Amino acid sequence: MTTRNPPAADTPARLPLPARFSLALGTGTILQGLNSAIVAVALIPIALHFGTSAAIPWIVSGLYIASAVGSPAAGRLSDLFGPRRIYLIGLAVVLLASVAGPFVPSVEWLVVDRIVLGLGASMHFPAAMAIIRQQAAKREQTATGAIGIIAICGQTSAALGPTIGGLVVVIWGWEGIFWVNVPLVIASAIWVLTQVPADEARKRSGVLAGIRSIDPLGMGLFVATVVLLMLGLLSLEGDPQWLLFAAFVPVAALFVLRELRTPSPFIDVRLMLTHRQFALTCARAILTFISFYCIFYGLPQWLEASRGLDAAATGLLMLPVFGVGVASTILATRLGRRLKPRLLLVFGTTAMVVAGALLALVTSTDSPIWLLVVISVLLGIPNGFNNLGNQLILHSSVPGANAGSASGIYRTSQYFGAVLSAVIVAHVVGVGEAEGGIRTLGVVIGGLGGLMLVTNLVALYRGRGKSMVEL
Template sequence: MSNTPRTGLAVTGLSLGTALNPLNSSMIAVALVVLRADFRLDVPTVTWVITVFYLTSAAGQPVMGRLADRFGPRRLYLFGMALVAVTCALAPFSPNFLLVCVARAFMALGTASAYPCAVVMVGPLARLANVESTRPLGRIQMSNTSAAAVGPVIGGVLVSLLGWQALFLINVPLSLAALFLVWKYAPADTERERGKLSELLRDSDIPGILAFVGSLMLVMMSLLNVLPDLRWWLLAGGTLLAVLFVWRELCFSPPFLDLRLLGRNRPLLLVYLGFALFNGLYYFAFFGLPQLLEEAGGYDPGIVGLLMLPLAAMSVVSTPFAVRAIERFRVRRVLIAGVVLLTLASGAMWFLTGSLAVPLVLALTALLGVPYGMVSIASSQGMFVSTRPHERGVAAGIYQTSRYLGAITATVLIGVLYGSGVTQANWGSMVLVMLGLGAVAFVVALLWRERTE
């Protein structure tokens, strides 16, 4: 059998696995009412089922990337998918809400392994198939984009027919299929680190990892305001741990995160900054627009989900064209063009301050989806070419964390701007913020250059 069909099936398995994290982060939103009724919860308590997934994913992705770099992406990917399958098979039998949240944390940890491992495996797979790395990266990015957008629709169907338990059970066959395809068709890991367990643990920078995870989680909990009475204490604790993390990483060898190397890698830092800005802009629309349509437009939630689908559809359709454009014009030109189009599409959202008619909403969400696909794949490829092969796991993990930071920032600002009410006038203020984010993202795209070393 030629390598091309085998690598195609391997990429399919990687795409399926990487889709599970965004799918589960979005489709749980439709189950909150059912969970509240089943476990007799109040609104602040039930939101922990979302918060714990965000926190574990954001903190876990760089750690999983580091493990993939050290011990091999294929075996870590298989472990992650097995963890998801086992967790999701047991979670529906949880007798209380605490165990549901614990299951969500384990699910997030398992799915967090997928994207960093996939990025590490992209290089060998592209070489086997004799194609540019943009091809497999494009397929993986398409699965991420479409999964996040169709999550609420799939979740709504599952919850209405089978209950919240179905949101766990659906992951069992999906994760097993991803596990089988990668186990069967992905190339074996190259020789990675070996040695005594005590030596591996000593060289793994466990204190550095714990300081990184702790600081990130405390700061994110402060931003999400999950414990209002302790918000500023959480921020102070997270800042202190961040300082200790920097001190540790500058003193320890080999560090979990080589801050000196990262500081010298300007292209990678610009990719992270640009991707965070891009996701802040995108999630303004993804989280803010449905609220506007429901409360100011009076649309049923099911209709709102359908009105948002063109965003996902057009981003998926535009991704293959973006891949070919990158192969012809290189990453920087496609990235700049995508950011310009994204900013213009954001400005067009101003028309919703005057009308929320269905044709207008469909046209604008479709318009926003085109540059979303372009910027997503250009950013992914920018991250890929800005790192050396042995650094790509942890680099991909931090890249995904940048996505969550952008999404959380958008969530916080939406709460501020909608504080006086979900109105078309306040949506206009949000559009101005989106334009500001687009302008800064444009400057970052102009500054980015592909690594030459």
């Protein structure tokens, strides 16, 4: 007869971090998702207010370029100066941008304000994760629940952003998308100051040492590379500016060369060159988020400008996209415990193909509301499966010692996909296009889904007999 030894009395189950502590950190992390999503239904009112739609791609992409730079920088600065301090500085920056936003004199200044807002909002996630790691180790408690709360806060704010934005724009105009941040920032600051312990005393690092540690030259070259590429791609609609592409090539080469040679790179290019699956996962992330943000920003613009809905109705129609996205993430998480990551990607990319086909074949400017709701539901399915599948492959494709750098690069890939989506939406969505451009947008989404579906099926076929983590 076999007996089981009882668990040792001196190794009790670790308690979770307090919920009030985790929720306090979550109050700031909602700001990035909220400000990414809420602007989607305000773009047409902003264009009408300033008399031009030319800056819309920059209103969208400016926040993501800033986030791509600010997020890894905030992580390193948290290590140097204390994560709670960096978290609170991020709140102050968001407050400054939110108060200034409604009063900007031109659309160019609005783009600058969104960049500042993106820098501030990007600080909260890396700072919150650093605080959670520190407190979990200090208190000998588990960080899982706290990390889950942070994830839920980010997903929920993105899911509700367009709906909240629609109501805010109807009541207060486009300026309301900035005013809504003010009470959230104040509440977050009070909660963090009262519920999150102060940073521990640490060896003081000079400002210059802190600046050097975040690779400012690499950041500058990265921003220059992305901006030159965006300007060149946007010019293709009218008079192509080939000199921009000519400048893009050497600047991009200098960026790669710099990151290969510096001991503390902004983006670890060496990690991508030595781990093929990691590089491919980042490439998939770019394609996945091009599609996601084409939906995120392209669909609301089409619903308002071509379908003729107001901001409130548009926000409500976008709710199924993000609500189903949250549900698909939960479902994918459960299935991910039993299925290979590639199968999750197959599910997600198949949904992209189906949703893209519906947009391309049957959607028009006089489509009934029920059809738009069905399409919104289908468009919400891919993100949960694709994002989780990519993350599972990501974490099995690099050594544990490089997990932090890999996660940062993956997040930057998401932002880069968002930037490229702004270019695509600017080219294909508009009242001058056939059916407002929605069918071309469907071709883009379905085409990207089809490309990734084929590559994932090929990978599954070649990987027969391998373990789940190898796929």
